[in-house]
Structure formats: C-alpha cells, structure tokens
Amino acid sequence: MLRALVIAVVALLALFSWREDLPDVEIRLAERTTQAGRIFGGYPLGQGFTCEHDGLHALDVALAPIGGAALPLELELRRGAADGEVVRRASVAAEALPASDGWARFEFEPIEDSGGERFFFALSASDRTGHSPWLRFRGVPYVVRPWGDRALEGSVIEGELLPAPPRPRTDLHHGDLHTLAFAMNYMHPEAGAAKLELFDAQSGEVLRTASIGPGLPCDTGWVFFRFETLADTRWRALRFRVELPTGASLIGNAEGPSIVAYHGGSKVPEDVLGATCAGAELPQRDLVFRAWSSDSRSALLGRLAERGGERILWAAIAWFLAIVVAARLLGRPVEERE
Amino acid sequence: MGALEGADRRRVTRLVLVAALLHGLAYLFAVAPWMGEDEPWHLEYASHVAELHRPWGGKAAQYGAGAEVDERRLWPTSQLQVRRRMAGTSEEEIAARQREILASMAEHEYFRRVDWAGAVSDRTDFDQVEEFFTATSQPPGYYSVLGAWLFPVRHASIETQLVWARCLSLLLYLASVWVVLQLACCAFSDRSLAIGATLAFAWFPMNARLGAVVNNDVLARTLGAVVLLLCAKRLAGEASRRTLVLAAALVALGLLVKSTVMSLAGVVAIAWMFGGERSARWRNVLLGVVAGAAVIGAVLWLWHVQHSPVLPRNVDAFLARVQRGASLETLGELWRTFVGGFNWYSREFSPTTYAVAGVLAGVALLSAFSALFHTRRGVSRPVLGLCFALLGLQVLLVVLRGEGQGRYLMPAMAALALVFATGLLAPLSNFRRPAGLKLFAMLLFAYDALFLWGGLVPNECLLWGS
Structure with missing residues (x-):
C-alpha cells in the first residue's frame, strides 16, 4: 500500500504540474496556413471570446514576421462587445515581438470577475506592421496551392480549379465549397472592392460571385471570398476570375495564384466569438490566440471533473488498485514465507 | 532465488492477471471515445x-476514360x-x-x-x-x-459498439500478459526476472493503452507474443517441431491481420533452423530458406491483390521509402510515439522525457546484448537471442515501411519486455535481484503515472482547442 501511495503522489504531482500550462481559451492549430496580413494604422484586428474562469490576466496572439520593420503593438481589451468599455490596455515593444512564428504575450492586471464574461481584444499599430496575426477560417480547408513566391501581375486574374489529371491531385476534393481564400498583396482599405466570379468550366455559367471591401485592408495575407455553398464541387472543374482594386495583386507561383478552398461545416465551440477589423465583424474567422486566467488547483480539478466526468474517477480507482495488487508481486514467494 | 513454479507460479499468475485487468480497466475508463489512432x-x-x-x-x-460516370464526383x-x-x-x-x-x-x-x-x-x-x-x-x-x-x-448505437470493441482489446491485452508470463518463465529460471519482464510488458503505458483502443495492432501484438512463446519453447527444448507448425500457421493468420507481423516469420525460421538436432541443422537451414522465400512470395502476392499500401508502386518509391524510414526524423518519431504520444500523436512529452527514456533504454539494451555473450544466471541465451532477432526484424520492417509509428513495434513488445528485464535486472546477483525488481517496478509505475496523469488525462481532458 505504501508503494501505491508513493506512486499516487507522483501521479498527483504530474497532474498538478499542468496548472500553469492550461489556457482558459485557445485556438489550437497543428499547422497554421492563413495569416491575416499586416495590421494597418486605424484598422485594428481583434477577436472576441468568453472567459471560463476569473482572473483573466494575459492574452497571447500568434504572430508571424512577414518582412518590414517591426512596430510596437497595442492591445485594448473591452468587456461585453467589440465597442464595449475598455477594461485593460497592454503593449508589446517591437523588440519583444517574435523573430519567427510564435506567440506575443500581452499581460495586464488580473480581472477578478472575468469568469463567464465576454471580452473582445483589438491589436493596433501606428502604421503597417512587420508582423501578421495568424487566422483560422471556419471550414474544412483544402490547400489548392500554398503561399507562393511571387506577386502575379495584372488587376484581373483568371484561372481554373481542375480534377486530377491534369493536376497531380484534384484541386477540389470535397463537396460543399463555400469559400475561396487567395493570397493578397497590398489591398488598401480605401482602394475599392476585390471581386470573385466562379464559373462552370464546361458551360461557362456564372455559379457564384463574392466581393471584399472596401474598408477591409489586407497586405501579405489571405482574403476570403465567401459565397452561398456550392454543393456539387467534388472533383469538379471550375473557372474563377478575380478582379482587384488599384494597387493590389495576388500572390502565387508559376502555376497560378495561391488558393485555399473551404468546404463543409463551420461550427466551432461557442467560447470563440469571431474576429473583427476596426470593430466590424469578420465573419467565420478567428485570430489564433489564447487567454490566461486562473491557474489554481481547484480550477484544474473543476475542469477535469467537468470534462472527464465519472470515468476519470473510475480510472483513478482502478489504476490505484492495480498498483496495490501489482506491488504484492514484489514480495517474497509463497514457499519462503511458509 | 529460483524459478517461478508450483504454488508460487499459480499465485503470481493470479496476481498478474488481476493487476493487469485493473490496469487495463484504468485505461479503458481514461481513454476518451475515438482517441485511439485511426x-x-x-x-x-x-x-x-x-x-x-x-x-x-x-x-x-468508376472513373477515367471509358467510365460511364466519374464516381469520385458522386x-x-x-x-x-x-x-x-x-x-x-x-x-x-x-x-x-x-x-x-x-x-x-x-x-x-x-x-x-x-x-x-x-x-x-x-x-x-x-x-x-x-x-x-x-x-x-x-x-x-x-x-x-x-x-x-x-x-x-x-x-x-455506434458508441456502444465502440465500447464493446474496446472490451475485445482489453481481453487481448490480458491474454497477451498471460502469454508473456509463460514466455518469461521459459526464458528465465529466475523469479525476479520473470516477474520483471511480465510487469514491463503489462505496465508499459503505450502497450496498456493499446488494450483500450480499437486497432489491428492490438491483435498483431497478441499474435507476436504467442508466436514468440512457441518459438522460445522450441528453442528451449520444451516443445516439438509441431509447435513450429502451429507458430507458422499463426504467422500466416497474422499476415491477414497486419503486415507488421511479417517479422514473426523470421522468428519461426530461426527457431526452425536452430531448434532441432545439430545433425539436421544444415537441412533445416536449407528448408528454412526455401520456405521463407515461398512465404515472402506468397505475401507479396497477397498484398498486391489486397491493394495494400505496404507495397511501394515501383523501385523508386521503394528507395524513397527506405530513405525516409532510415532517416533520423522517422526514427525519432518512432521513439517518441513508442514512449508516449497523445491525442493522435498531435502532442508529446517534453524532449527531456524522451531523452531520459532513451538513456535508460540504451543502457538496458546494451546490458541485455552483453548477456548474449556472457553468462547471466537464470537467463536463456537462445531465447534472449530470439528476442533480439525479433526486435531487429521489427525495426527493419518499420524502416522498409518508411513510417515511424511506435505501435508498429507492438508485435515485438513481448521481446522488448524480456530484453528490458534482462538488461536491468540480470546483471545483479541473485541476492540483489528481488530488491532490483522492486526498484524496477517502482520505475515502471512512476513512468505509467507520468504517462497517464501527466500526459494522457491532461491532454485529453484539460487541454482542448476552441
């Protein structure tokens, strides 16, 4: 029994060692694909979330350096709504921003009554930043062509989405296409709208149209053309035409523009409330971030009880008894004792 | 201290099975639905x-030229x-x-x-x-x-089916533990070594976890233990050649379970060649080589007609696969997912944990390897050699497959348990082995505690993405 108790203490220490490593809310992506682009002066990028516990005291935002001088970033935290009361401010100096893909931490005085409350934060800078926040679009992503190595010339770009062959793999693997993301260079907020038209490759019939902006800047990031879901897209051939505002260009490679197709559902947990740009909602997307609140043992155990339920209790009982029984194997053999 | 036999063996068997059942149940409760890989x-x-x-x-x-309709669109x-x-x-x-x-x-x-x-x-x-x-x-x-x-x-409901399917995995885990105890009694005429090897098998966390998930590696692991037991008995002179026929039949069945059991064919061949009379050894070697070539040919044909992804499409693909399999990256991944990977291998322990486990495993392997050449009281060298052969073949298969996932080593898990127990306990004198066993067991229990309560449960229950 003593051995089992010693091991149980080891188990408890191992469990409680997680206390400071459990974010309140976190967007977890094994692979980050789409960045929002530089933050423009006057167009802060933000995100809403519901805090689980009291004691909200820090926010981490995933950033990628995308070239240019690093600028300090300011964070405003509002309660209740994107235009609600500012409850905290924090900043990160330019030299403290990540030199490679990583988290930038914004720390502030703990908010004692944050549990169950809605918060919205916004990141701003004095001018276009050298860092971009990562973004998650809500859908099943399928990378048609990853981030390219060149800016494509022309204000109108046409291309095709084709099955395999002629492609090495199909450009549209799933049904229910609802969004096409394109990699974008310098779309100024006052330059007008970017437009997408989607055609059937055989008949030329216009199937869907979508537009972005004005007022939604994007530089060295991805823009998302959302349209009514097109069900029959699996292994289908489509043509697209993108019309860009003055000064903007698409990014791609020798084969064409960089594209991510989004299919299927878009349901995500209710504790993330979506991204914003200059206070306006950016539908179906979230900044990649994490929020830190209470790191008490009771918060950890509360979450374990809520998410693990009874089965974790039974697991603990069976596991402890297993060691008690196994430890009896370590004693002397029957004959020696007799 | 002597071999595990008589009333003591019966008592140890009972305790091992009860402990393994409780341990398996702990994992059955702890592993959340659908958290077994694939x-x-x-x-x-x-x-x-x-x-x-x-x-x-x-x-x-139907698709492509000549097809009435491209069904991939439907x-x-x-x-x-x-x-x-x-x-x-x-x-x-x-x-x-x-x-x-x-x-x-x-x-x-x-x-x-x-x-x-x-x-x-x-x-x-x-x-x-x-x-x-x-x-x-x-x-x-x-x-x-x-x-x-x-x-x-x-x-x-599909969830009831999942739980029921996991119960089969638990039963196979228990059966495997029992087989490994028999194997340990065949390999070791020392009680501490036999118990140590059985505990190493039953308490190795990724192996115990395999008793709580639905996966064909579960059955491959059990077959691996049974075939190794039969071959070990033959090598130890405790069984006739007919045992090897049974072992060969199990390998044939195993090839209908998972390609990773191919290594077991090598173990049967070794037992066939070296398990008989010395006078017939050359004849057995010849027969073993011919039969082995026939088995490999039959298996390749079977995989071809089954559209198995095990077979590369051409020589270039094969070479690329071997290069990938032998790379440090793949071998590192193999090690990490064998020692402990969580949430479908999307999360891991800290690098320090893998390094410490690597040092311990390295010491155990080297020490056990030296036992092939120096007498260690209570250790059967032929059986230990068979275990090393199986381990080598299993790693070779992983390299040929080009994918480093720890569960692909599971057909050799029983061999690994015996090697670890030999490496860490056999160098001790008979007098010190019981104390060594206690320390060995406490290390295993602590590793299991770290895995379950510092890895699996926090990753599955505490850390969720939004």
Whole structure:
C-alpha cells in the first residue's frame, strides 16, 4: 500500500504540474496556413471570446514576421462587445515581438470577475506592421496551392480549379465549397472592392460571385471570398476570375495564384466569438490566440471533473488498485514465507 | 532465488492477471471515445463486417476514360474505398455509418482534442477529417474477428459498439500478459526476472493503452507474443517441431491481420533452423530458406491483390521509402510515439522525457546484448537471442515501411519486455535481484503515472482547442 501511495503522489504531482500550462481559451492549430496580413494604422484586428474562469490576466496572439520593420503593438481589451468599455490596455515593444512564428504575450492586471464574461481584444499599430496575426477560417480547408513566391501581375486574374489529371491531385476534393481564400498583396482599405466570379468550366455559367471591401485592408495575407455553398464541387472543374482594386495583386507561383478552398461545416465551440477589423465583424474567422486566467488547483480539478466526468474517477480507482495488487508481486514467494 | 513454479507460479499468475485487468480497466475508463489512432476508420470497417458484408469482393470506383460516370464526383473517396473492400454495401449505407461516427466524434469533442483535425465539428464524411485515408486497405483478419465480436451489438448505437470493441482489446491485452508470463518463465529460471519482464510488458503505458483502443495492432501484438512463446519453447527444448507448425500457421493468420507481423516469420525460421538436432541443422537451414522465400512470395502476392499500401508502386518509391524510414526524423518519431504520444500523436512529452527514456533504454539494451555473450544466471541465451532477432526484424520492417509509428513495434513488445528485464535486472546477483525488481517496478509505475496523469488525462481532458 505504501508503494501505491508513493506512486499516487507522483501521479498527483504530474497532474498538478499542468496548472500553469492550461489556457482558459485557445485556438489550437497543428499547422497554421492563413495569416491575416499586416495590421494597418486605424484598422485594428481583434477577436472576441468568453472567459471560463476569473482572473483573466494575459492574452497571447500568434504572430508571424512577414518582412518590414517591426512596430510596437497595442492591445485594448473591452468587456461585453467589440465597442464595449475598455477594461485593460497592454503593449508589446517591437523588440519583444517574435523573430519567427510564435506567440506575443500581452499581460495586464488580473480581472477578478472575468469568469463567464465576454471580452473582445483589438491589436493596433501606428502604421503597417512587420508582423501578421495568424487566422483560422471556419471550414474544412483544402490547400489548392500554398503561399507562393511571387506577386502575379495584372488587376484581373483568371484561372481554373481542375480534377486530377491534369493536376497531380484534384484541386477540389470535397463537396460543399463555400469559400475561396487567395493570397493578397497590398489591398488598401480605401482602394475599392476585390471581386470573385466562379464559373462552370464546361458551360461557362456564372455559379457564384463574392466581393471584399472596401474598408477591409489586407497586405501579405489571405482574403476570403465567401459565397452561398456550392454543393456539387467534388472533383469538379471550375473557372474563377478575380478582379482587384488599384494597387493590389495576388500572390502565387508559376502555376497560378495561391488558393485555399473551404468546404463543409463551420461550427466551432461557442467560447470563440469571431474576429473583427476596426470593430466590424469578420465573419467565420478567428485570430489564433489564447487567454490566461486562473491557474489554481481547484480550477484544474473543476475542469477535469467537468470534462472527464465519472470515468476519470473510475480510472483513478482502478489504476490505484492495480498498483496495490501489482506491488504484492514484489514480495517474497509463497514457499519462503511458509 | 529460483524459478517461478508450483504454488508460487499459480499465485503470481493470479496476481498478474488481476493487476493487469485493473490496469487495463484504468485505461479503458481514461481513454476518451475515438482517441485511439485511426479508431473511427477501424470501427467503420469492422461494423460493416458485423453487418455480414464480406471484406472482399466489393465494387471498385468508376472513373477515367471509358467510365460511364466519374464516381469520385458522386461520393467521397473514403466511401468509395470502403465500397471497394466490402461486398454488398451500398453507398448510402457507408455514408450513413460515417455520418453516425462523425456525429459521435463531435459529441465527444474529438475535434477539440486532436490539434491537426481543427475544431470545426460539423463534418459529413471521413475525407473531411483526413483525405484519401481508409482502414479498408488493411488485411481483413482483425476486422473479421472484431466483426464477429460486434455481431451481437450490431444494431446498438455506434458508441456502444465502440465500447464493446474496446472490451475485445482489453481481453487481448490480458491474454497477451498471460502469454508473456509463460514466455518469461521459459526464458528465465529466475523469479525476479520473470516477474520483471511480465510487469514491463503489462505496465508499459503505450502497450496498456493499446488494450483500450480499437486497432489491428492490438491483435498483431497478441499474435507476436504467442508466436514468440512457441518459438522460445522450441528453442528451449520444451516443445516439438509441431509447435513450429502451429507458430507458422499463426504467422500466416497474422499476415491477414497486419503486415507488421511479417517479422514473426523470421522468428519461426530461426527457431526452425536452430531448434532441432545439430545433425539436421544444415537441412533445416536449407528448408528454412526455401520456405521463407515461398512465404515472402506468397505475401507479396497477397498484398498486391489486397491493394495494400505496404507495397511501394515501383523501385523508386521503394528507395524513397527506405530513405525516409532510415532517416533520423522517422526514427525519432518512432521513439517518441513508442514512449508516449497523445491525442493522435498531435502532442508529446517534453524532449527531456524522451531523452531520459532513451538513456535508460540504451543502457538496458546494451546490458541485455552483453548477456548474449556472457553468462547471466537464470537467463536463456537462445531465447534472449530470439528476442533480439525479433526486435531487429521489427525495426527493419518499420524502416522498409518508411513510417515511424511506435505501435508498429507492438508485435515485438513481448521481446522488448524480456530484453528490458534482462538488461536491468540480470546483471545483479541473485541476492540483489528481488530488491532490483522492486526498484524496477517502482520505475515502471512512476513512468505509467507520468504517462497517464501527466500526459494522457491532461491532454485529453484539460487541454482542448476552441
């Protein structure tokens, strides 16, 4: 029994060692694909979330350096709504921003009554930043062509989405296409709208149209053309035409523009409330971030009880008894004792 | 201290089985639904077998020149792959099963737990989780067994079927533990070594966890232990040549379970060549080589007709696969996912943990290897040699396959347990071995505690993505 108790203490220490490593809310992506682009002066990028516990005291935002001088970033935290009361401010100096893909931490005085409350934060800078926040679009992503190595010339770009062959793999693997993301260079907020038209490759019939902006800047990031879901897209051939505002260009490679197709559902947990740009909602997307609140043992155990339920209790009982029984194997053999 | 025998052996067997049952139950409770790697695909396959669809003779997808219709536009690839394997299944039936499983995965927060899957929960087919992936390219052996096991609950909810399928894994884990105890008694005439090896097998966390998930590696692991036991008995002179016929039959069955049991054919060949009379050894070697070539030819043909992904498409693909398999990156991944990987290998321990485990394992392996050349009291050198051979063959298979996943080592898990116990306990004097066993067991229990309560439970229950 003593051995089992010693091991149980080891188990408890191992469990409680997680206390400071459990974010309140976190967007977890094994692979980050789409960045929002530089933050423009006057167009802060933000995100809403519901805090689980009291004691909200820090926010981490995933950033990628995308070239240019690093600028300090300011964070405003509002309660209740994107235009609600500012409850905290924090900043990160330019030299403290990540030199490679990583988290930038914004720390502030703990908010004692944050549990169950809605918060919205916004990141701003004095001018276009050298860092971009990562973004998650809500859908099943399928990378048609990853981030390219060149800016494509022309204000109108046409291309095709084709099955395999002629492609090495199909450009549209799933049904229910609802969004096409394109990699974008310098779309100024006052330059007008970017437009997408989607055609059937055989008949030329216009199937869907979508537009972005004005007022939604994007530089060295991805823009998302959302349209009514097109069900029959699996292994289908489509043509697209993108019309860009003055000064903007698409990014791609020798084969064409960089594209991510989004299919299927878009349901995500209710504790993330979506991204914003200059206070306006950016539908179906979230900044990649994490929020830190209470790191008490009771918060950890509360979450374990809520998410693990009874089965974790039974697991603990069976596991402890297993060691008690196994430890009896370590004693002397029957004959020696007799 | 002497061998494990008589009343003591019966008592140890009882205690080992009760402890293993409790340990297996702990994992059965702790592992959340659908958190076994590829579990949805394995259960999908077996559930169609339980509906009495034959796992061969299905209908291939129509597409390309000459096809009336491109069926890839009509149905997701993963569903066409199931239809190609399962005779008599309809597209609607396959789609409905996938939707049922996906709904359960969403309800049990699978998409919040597995980082590469993304948090979006309303998905309608398996391609939307992983493209071009299916379990139906695997041989049908395990799924036939699991399908028969699921038959009584085939009309129950998919979650009931999952729990029932996991219970089969628990039973196979218990059976494997019992087999390893018999194997340890054959390999060691020392009580501490025998108990140490059995505990190493039963308490190795990734192995115990395999007793709580649905996966064909579960059966491959059990077959590996049984074949090793039969061959060890032959080498130790405790069994006749007929035992090897049984072992060869099990290997043949095993090849219908998973390609990773191919290593066991080598073990049977070694036992065949070196287990008989010295005078007949050259004849046995010759027979072994001829039979081995015939088996390899038959297996390659079987994999070809089964559309197994094990076979590379051409020589270039084979060479690329070997290069990838032998790379440090793949071998590192093999080690990490063997020592402990969580949430479908999307999360890991800290690098320090893998380094410490690596040092311990290295010491144990070197020490055990030296026992092949220096007498260690109570250790059967032929059986230990057989264990090393199996380990070597298993790692070679992983390299040839080009994918470093720890569970591919499971057919050699019994051999590894024996090697670890030998390496860490055999160098001690008889007098010190009982104390050594206590320390060895406490290390195992502590490792298990770190794995379960510092890895598996926090990753599955505490850290969810949004």
